[in-house]
Amino acid sequence: MSNSLTTEVEVRERRLKSIISFAGKASELQAGAVSQKKVEQPRCFSQCSDCAQMRAGTICSHIRDAAVVVHSPMGCFANNPANDEINKSGSLGRGQKPFKTNVVCSNISEKETIYGGLKKLREAIDEAYKRFHPSAIFVQSSCAAGIVGDDIESVADEKQAEYGIPVVPVYCEGFKSKVWSSGFDAGYHALLKRIVKEPEKKQPDLVNIFNFMGSDTFSEILGKIGLRPNYLVPLADIDTIARMTEAACSTSICETLGTYITDVLEKQYGVPHVHATAPYGIKWTDAWYREVARLTGKSDIVEEVIAKEHERIAPKLEELRKELKGLRIYIYAGDSYAHNMASIASDLGIEIAGITTLHHDMKTDGEPVEHSSLQEMINVAGDIEHFSVCEKQPYEVIKILKQVKPDVVIIRHMHLPALSAKLGIPSILEGEVNVSAGYDGIITLGERLKNIRKFKRVLTTLEEYNEFPYTKQWLEDERLFI
Amino acid sequence: MGGIIQEAKYSCALGSQQSVLAIPRAIPIIHAGPGCSARQFSYLSAGAGYQGEGYAGGAQIPCTNSTQNEVVFGGEKKLGKLIDATLDVMDGDLYVVMSGCTAGIVGDDVKQVAEDHSTKEKKVIGVDTAGFRGNNYKGHNLVLEALIEQFVGDVDEEIEPEKGLVNVFSVVPYQDVYWRGDLEEIKRILTGIGLKVNILFGYGSEGVSEWKNIPNAQLNIVLSPWVGLSAAKLCQRKYGTPFLHEPVLPVGLKATSAFLRRVGEALELDTDKVESFIKYEEKRYKKYFVSIGDFLADYSSYIPFDAYVSADDIYGVGISDFLENELGIEVVKFYDSSEPNNASKDRIKEKLESIKEGLGERVVFEGDNALIKEDIKRNIDERKTKSVIFGSSWDRELAYNTKSVLIYLSVPILEKVIVSKSYVGYNGGLQLIEDLYSGVLNKGFIAHTTVEK
Numbered sequence: 001m002s003n004s005l006t007t008e009v010e011v012r013e014r015r016l017k018s019i020i021s022f023a024g025k026a027s028e029l030q031a032g033a034v035s036q037k038k039v040e041q042p043r044c045f046s047q048c049s050d051c052a053q054m055r056a057g058t059i060c061s062h063i064r065d066a067a068v069v070v071h072s073p074m075g076c077f078a079n080n081p082a083n084d085e086i087n088k089s090g091s092l093g094r095g096q097k098p099f100k101t102n103v104v105c106s107n108i109s110e111k112e113t114i115y116g117g118l119k120k121l122r123e124a125i126d127e128a129y130k131r132f133h134p135s136a137i138f139v140q141s142s143c144a145a146g147i148v149g150d151d152i153e154s155v156a157d158e159k160q161a162e163y164g165i166p167v168v169p170v171y172c173e174g175f176k177s178k179v180w181s182s183g184f185d186a187g188y189h190a191l192l193k194r195i196v197k198e199p200e201k202k203q204p205d206l207v208n209i210f211n212f213m214g215s216d217t218f219s220e221i222l223g224k225i226g227l228r229p230n231y232l233v234p235l236a237d238i239d240t241i242a243r244m245t246e247a248a249c250s251t252s253i254c255e256t257l258g259t260y261i262t263d264v265l266e267k268q269y270g271v272p273h274v275h276a277t278a279p280y281g282i283k284w285t286d287a288w289y290r291e292v293a294r295l296t297g298k299s300d301i302v303e304e305v306i307a308k309e310h311e312r313i314a315p316k317l318e319e320l321r322k323e324l325k326g327l328r329i330y331i332y333a334g335d336s337y338a339h340n341m342a343s344i345a346s347d348l349g350i351e352i353a354g355i356t357t358l359h360h361d362m363k364t365d366g367e368p369v370e371h372s373s374l375q376e377m378i379n380v381a382g383d384i385e386h387f388s389v390c391e392k393q394p395y396e397v398i399k400i401l402k403q404v405k406p407d408v409v410i411i412r413h414m415h416l417p418a419l420s421a422k423l424g425i426p427s428i429l430e431g432e433v434n435v436s437a438g439y440d441g442i443i444t445l446g447e448r449l450k451n452i453r454k455f456k457r458v459l460t461t462l463e464e465y466n467e468f469p470y471t472k473q474w475l476e477d478e479r480l481f482i
Numbered sequence: 483m484g485g486i487i488q489e490a491k492y493s494c495a496l497g498s499q500q501s502v503l504a505i506p507r508a509i510p511i512i513h514a515g516p517g518c519s520a521r522q523f524s525y526l527s528a529g530a531g532y533q534g535e536g537y538a539g540g541a542q543i544p545c546t547n548s549t550q551n552e553v554v555f556g557g558e559k560k561l562g563k564l565i566d567a568t569l570d571v572m573d574g575d576l577y578v579v580m581s582g583c584t585a586g587i588v589g590d591d592v593k594q595v596a597e598d599h600s601t602k603e604k605k606v607i608g609v610d611t612a613g614f615r616g617n618n619y620k621g622h623n624l625v626l627e628a629l630i631e632q633f634v635g636d637v638d639e640e641i642e643p644e645k646g647l648v649n650v651f652s653v654v655p656y657q658d659v660y661w662r663g664d665l666e667e668i669k670r671i672l673t674g675i676g677l678k679v680n681i682l683f684g685y686g687s688e689g690v691s692e693w694k695n696i697p698n699a700q701l702n703i704v705l706s707p708w709v710g711l712s713a714a715k716l717c718q719r720k721y722g723t724p725f726l727h728e729p730v731l732p733v734g735l736k737a738t739s740a741f742l743r744r745v746g747e748a749l750e751l752d753t754d755k756v757e758s759f760i761k762y763e764e765k766r767y768k769k770y771f772v773s774i775g776d777f778l779a780d781y782s783s784y785i786p787f788d789a790y791v792s793a794d795d796i797y798g799v800g801i802s803d804f805l806e807n808e809l810g811i812e813v814v815k816f817y818d819s820s821e822p823n824n825a826s827k828d829r830i831k832e833k834l835e836s837i838k839e840g841l842g843e844r845v846v847f848e849g850d851n852a853l854i855k856e857d858i859k860r861n862i863d864e865r866k867t868k869s870v871i872f873g874s875s876w877d878r879e880l881a882y883n884t885k886s887v888l889i890y891l892s893v894p895i896l897e898k899v900i901v902s903k904s905y906v907g908y909n910g911g912l913q914l915i916e917d918l919y920s921g922v923l924n925k926g927f928i929a930h931t932t933v934e935k
Binding site for chain 1: 484485486487488489490492493494495496497509512515516517518519520521522523524525526528529534535537538540541542543544545546547548549550552553563564566567568570571572573574582583584586587588612613614615616617852875876893894896
C-alpha cells in the first residue's frame with residue numbers, strides 16, 4: 001500500500017488552473033485555456049457554494065463495507081441523511097442490495113478547537129470500528145480540524161496498526177479550495193494512497209468506469225464489444241477498489257469526475273486511460289468505442305458494432321428530432337458534464353440557448369491543454385454564444401435565463417432546479433447520469449425532454465405566486481455579476 | 483458537549499441561518515467556508531420535509547465562500563465587500579451576518595464588520611454562529627439575542643406597554659418541521675382570547691416591524707423548556723417586560739385550554755372573553771374526538787398503547803403530555819435529542835414528572851439516534867405492546883420491523899412533503915389523532931381478523 005504519491009493532492013485551482021467565474025463565448029474560454037491567458041473575472045458578490053468535503057463524501061460514503069469518520073462539528077455532518085438515502089436508492093437503481101452508510105461524526109466542539117481534537121478522533125475511530133466492523137475506515141478532515149492543525153495522518157497510522165485494516169486520511173477541508181470538485185480528487189487520492197494495490201492478475205475484458213451512482217447501462221454498452229464494466233467508486237466494496245489496477249483500461253462519465261484517478265492509474269500502475277471524451281452523443285460515443293476497443297484488442301469488431309448501433313437508433317432519433325424541433329434548452333451543470341449534454345443536444349437537433357458550468361478546469365489531468373471536453377463540445381455543437389462559469393450563483397443565472405428564455409433547462413445539481421422552476425421554465429434534474437450514456441442515452445434524454453414540457457403548467461402557477469429576493473436595481477443592472 | 487454521533491437529529495449553530503430566513507424579508511449573510519450554508523439547507527429544509535428555499539434561502543444565500551486567503555489573512559475585508567454588494571443585490575428589510583468555523587477560529591469580528599457596513603436604510607447585524615459553538619438550538623438562541631441586542635436595540639424612555647400585546651418565543655424554525663403551522667396555530671389561539679401577537683417568524687408574521695415592536699409588549703411568552711428563555715430574560719432586563727415560561731408546548735384540548743387560562747390570568751384578561759373562545763374551541767374539538775371513537779372501538783386490537791417519543795424537548799414534552807393525559811397512551815421513554823444543559827435537564831425532568839408520575843425518570847438525554855433506536859427496540863421486544871414511535875426518517879426501518887406506527891416529529895424527514903401541518907393547539911391535537919390512527923391502517927398491519935397476526 002505504498003506509492004510515491006504526496007500526502008495531499010494539489011487543489012484544482014493550482015493543479016488545473018480551474019476558475020469559477022467567466023462570461024463570454026465558449027470559444028473564448030477555450031482560447032484562454034490554450035494561450036494560458038487569465039480569463040477569470042473576479043466577483044465581489046457571491047452566493048453560497050459547495051465544498052470539497054461534500055464531494056469527498058461522494059467518493060468515501062458509498063463504499064459498501066467501509067466506514068467513514070467525519071472529523072468535524074455537527075454541521076459538516078448534515079449531508080448524512082441524504083447520503084444514507086442515496087445509498088439505498090442508488091443500490092436499488094443498480095439492481096443491488098441496499099445498504100446503510102457506516103458514518104459517525106466526531107462532533108468537534110469549542111474545547112477541541114482550543115486543545116486539539118485528536119482524542120475525540122481516536123474515540124470516533126474506535127466507535128466506528130466497534131459499530132460497523134468495516135474493511136477500511138476513512139477519516140474526513142474539516143475546516144475546524146484543518147485550521148486547528150489536527151494531525152489526522154498520525155492517528156490514522158496508529159489506528160491502522162491497531163486494527164489491521166486501512167485507516168485512510170482524506171484531506172478535504174472546505175476552505176482549501178474554491179472548487180468543490182477538488183474533493184473528488186481528495187477522495188481518490190486517499191484510495192490511491194492506502195487502498196489500491198498492484199494487480200495480482202490482469203483482467204483483459206474489465207473496464208474501470210468512474211461514475212456516481214446510477215443504473216447499470218455500461219454492461220450493455222461494453223457488452224457489445226465483449227467487455228465488462230467495473231463500476232467505481234460508489235456501491236463498490238473495498239476489495240473491488242483495491243483491485244482496480246487489474247482492469248484493461250479506465251474511463252469516466254465525465255472528465256470533471258474521473259481524470260485525476262484515471263491519470264494516476266495510467267502513470268503509476270500502467271492501466272491506460274481512455275483518451276476520448278465520455279460516451280455522450282453519437283460522435284463522442286463512436287470515438288470512445290474506438291479508443292476502448294484499441295486498448296482492449298477489439299478494434300476488429302468495433303466498426304461493425306458502431307455501424308449497427310447507428311442503424312438501430314436511427315428511426316427513433318429521426319422521430320425525436322421531428323418532435324423536438326424548435327426546442328431551445330439551457331444547460332446548467334458540470335464542468336465537463338455540461339459539455340456531455342451539449343453533445344447529445346446537437347444530435348437531437350435542438351438549439352442550445354446557452355450553458356453555465358459550475359467551474360472550469362483550464363486543463364485536464366493527463367491531457368495537453370488543446371484537448372478538452374470544451375473543445376470537443378465546440379467541435380460537435382458549435383460555438384456557444386452565452387457561455388458562463390459560476391459556482392451556482394442564482395443572482396447571475398436568473399439574468400441569463402430571463403434573457404435567453406429557454407424552453408427547458410438541464411440541471412445536474414439538486415436544489416438548483418428551483419431557480420428555473422420559479423421562472424416558469426421546466427427543468428430536467430440530470431441526477432442519474434448513466435442513463436444518458438451511449439447511443440441509447442441520446443434517445444433517453446430526448447424522451448425526457450419531450451415529456452418534461454408538461455411540467456410547464458404547474459410552473460406557470462408557481463411563477464405567478466413567487467417573489468424573488470433580488471433588487472430591481474440589480475435585475476436592471478447590465479452587468480451579469482459584480 | 484455531545485459525543486460521537488452516527489445518526490444526527492440536529493446540525494450546528496450555523497443552522498440558525500434558517501431562523502433568519504424564517505423572518506419575512508430577513509436575509510442571512512454567511513461568513514464561512516464554501517459548503518457550510520448549502521449543508522444547512524440540505525439538512526434543515528430539503529431533508530426536513532422539503533420545506534423549500536423560501537424567499538432568500540437555498541443557493542441564494544450570500545456567502546463569502548472563504549478559502550485559504552481568509553483563513554491566513556483574516557476575512558473581514560472580504561466580508562465587508564460582500565455586505566456592501568448584498569445591500570445592492572438582495573432586497574431585504576434586515577441583514578444578519580453569521581460566521582462559520584473558519585471565521586470563528588480565525589477570530590473575525592462579524593458584529594463589528596456588520597455595524598461598520600450597516601446603512602441608515604438597511605440595517606446589518608452580526609452574530610458568531612461558528613459550528614463548534616454548539617448545535618442549532620443554541621444557534622437559534624444566539625440569533626434571538628443578537629436580534630434583540632443589535633436590531634431591536636435600546637429604548638430611550640420608560641415604556642408604556644401596549645395592552646394585550648405579547649411576543650412569542652417558541653419552536654425553532656425548520657428544525658421543527660411543523661414550525662409554520664405551529665406558529666399559525668399559536669397565533670390563532672392567542673388572538674382568539676383577545677391578544678395581539680408578535681409571532682416573529684413565519685408566514686403569519688409582519689416581519690421586522692413586529693421585531694421592532696418587541697419592547698412594547700405587555701408579556702413575553704416562552705413556549706419551550708429552554709430555547710428562547712435567554713431572549714425573554716434579555717427583554718426583561720432591557721425593556722422590563724415580564725415573561726411567562728410555559729415549558730410544555732400545548733397539544734390537544736386539555737393542555738391548550740389550560741395554557742390559554744394561564745395566559746389570561748397572567749395578563750388579567752376578561753375571563754368571559756377567554757372562556758367563550760375556549761368553549762367554542764372545545765365544543766368542536768370534542769365532536770371531532772368522539773367521531774374517532776367508532777374507529778378506536780372497532781380496531782382496539784391494533785391501536786397502540788405504548789409510545790416512544792424521540793424528539794427535541796420543545797415538542798417532545800408537549801406530545802408526551804397529550805399522549806399520557808388525553809389519549810391514554812403510555813410514554814415508555816422520552817428521548818430528548820436537543821442537548822439541554824444540566825439546569826434545563828432538571829427542569830425537563832420536573833415537568834415530565836408533573837405530567838405523569840414516573841415520567842421524569844423515563845427521559846433519556848441522547849443525541850445519537852442509532853443508540854436511541856437500539857433502546858426502543860429492546861423495550862418493544864420486552865413489552866410486546868403495539869407501539870407508536872414519534873421520530874424521524876432514521877426510525878423508518880425500526881417502525882416497520884416492529885409493526886409500530888411512525889409519526890414524524892423530528893428531522894431528518896425524507897419521505898414526507900410537509901406544508902402547513904401542525905400538532906400544536908386544538909387543531910394540532912386533532913391532526914395528530916388523524917395521523918396516529920391512520921398509521922394503524924398502514925399496509926400490512928391490519929390482518930382482517932380480530933387479533934393482529
